Amino acid sequence: MNSSSASPVVRITELKRSFEQGGVTIDVLRGIDLEVRPGEIVALLGPSGSGKSTMLQAIGLLEGGFEGKIEIAGVNATALDGDARTTLRRDHLGFVYQFHHLLPDFNAIENVLLPQLVAGRSQEEATARATELLVALGLGGRLDHRPSQLSGGEQQRVAVARALANKPGLVLADEPTGNLDEATADRVFGEFLKLVRGEGSAAIVATHNERLAQAMDRVVRLHEGKLE
Template identity: 45%
Template sequence: MNAIIETSNLVKEYEQGGRPLRVLKGINFAVEPGEFMAIMGPSGSGKSTLLNMIGALDRPTSGKVLIRGVDISTLSDNDLADLRNREIGFIFQFFNLIPRMDALGNVELPMAIAGVPRRERRKRAAELLELVGLGDRFDHKPSQLSGGEQQRVAIARALVNDPSVLLCDEVTGNLDSKTGDEIMHLLRELNKEQGKTFVIVTHDPAVAQMTDRLVHIRDGQIVAEKRLR
């Protein structure tokens, strides 16, 4: 067993109007190191919930989530946060950048919070912005960047702690198709050249087709799985 992420009989319920709403209904799922895979499914099928579970943002109602073989239910909140910070990067549809900070500041922020000295975090943020193709946009605020550029800043920020897994929730959902394509190519490059593992949630069949493996989820269950390359 060398999956980087694995779930067994993963169930998630939310408390809704005083009764449980079962959103994930027993998901068995594994991601191998270095994979570039997609999760597709209708709105409300539980994709984001699943991503939050495998990213250790939330805990299952029952069943297991293993990250690098560690059952996250055995970890304290602190240890869980440490594991998440070390292993997992998140990228979202709406970029989630801080409007009053420039690109460099946004990428530096997680390091500032972690107490990394200013000089060091500047250097690391600058390297990462170069890596995502924004070497000439350091002092632009989000409102002064295109959608694709904002997503690149968010990608650089997600790479700060050198995570092994990147979890992407509709990361092209707010971009036109050409820009979305460019972002997908950047993700693929990070996968190929740095060996990062990607789990990409998407509505868009064109995006899903760019990955190596496709998992379909419907109503909280995996209903199909297909290897694409």
């Protein structure tokens, strides 16, 4: 659980995003304000098409075209150039998507090891960290298996391990169990929460599942471009 006295991991102020479609302006985000503190896991609830993914893309510094201010680890990300934003994203953020997006030609441990090498860790350190995370997720016997040799739930566990590999302050998860059956989704999501809490990371988890949302520390709802 979060510490109310700690500085926010992320602070979003008046975040807006509009798209032009057929000559019509569609306002997807209409002035979002949100703070998430260390260790806090926040459910972002809303139906499909409500703008949850757009909001996570903004927080994750994955695309431009937004208005407002995004501060990550105390740094005003909106004032940075592209290279600095990439470094901030690499050092402070982890991502879990609805589809695992694992590299098909690499096994489980290599998929978790690679982002650590990019961040400058040694091969030995990265391998130890990848092994630690995968074992914690129940994949100790599947380390040398490629994605095609893993079940859907196992693939998503590898994606969770990859997201946490560089010990991010904030994990952004977009419908992380949306492609799994209910029983598998419950297991994977429970493991995700346990691991994120054990690592001390904060998380924003976009979902339309009310039941999963209630397992998190706080629920915010995206409705007509605003948070409720």
